[in-house]
Amino acid sequence: MDEKFFTTEQVANILQVHPFTILKFIKQGKLKGIKLGRVYRIKESDIQHFIEERMTQTKEKKESTPEKLKKEVIAEKEKETHNISTGEENEDHYFII
Numbered sequence: 001m002d003e004k005f006f007t008t009e010q011v012a013n014i015l016q017v018h019p020f021t022i023l024k025f026i027k028q029g030k031l032k033g034i035k036l037g038r039v040y041r042i043k044e045s046d047i048q049h050f051i052e053e054r055m056t057q058t059k060e061k062k063e064s065t066p067e068k069l070k071k072e073v074i075a076e077k078e079k080e081t082h083n084i085s086t087g088e089e090n091e092d093h094y095f096i097i
Contacts, residue, residue: 005034005041014047025050 008026012019026033026040031050033040 004044006044006047008033008040008042011042011047015051 006014008019008022011031012022015022022031022042023040025031026042031042032046033042
């Protein structure tokens with residue numbers, strides 16, 4: 001068992017957040033922690049996994065945002081075209097730019 005264990009305070013220093021944030025992450029299931037008595041210990045590999053997972057999510061969000069906006073604009077244009085061709089009144093005057 002060569003794996004290192006860290007306290008919530010040590011993990012908070014590594015991630016540059018408040019120790020309560022680390023406890024919140026553990027309770028939400030975002031970060032794995034082992035409760036020993038009244039305190040938590042976090043394995044080094046679980047910290048690495050947590051960081052890598054967040055980095056992957058950030059990349060996916062950045063990549064998907066332009067595509068999502070593009071689809072919303074296309075959908076809005078199709079809606080406008082449909083309303084004009086059918087003569088329907090459109091009470092929604094929201095446009096995505």
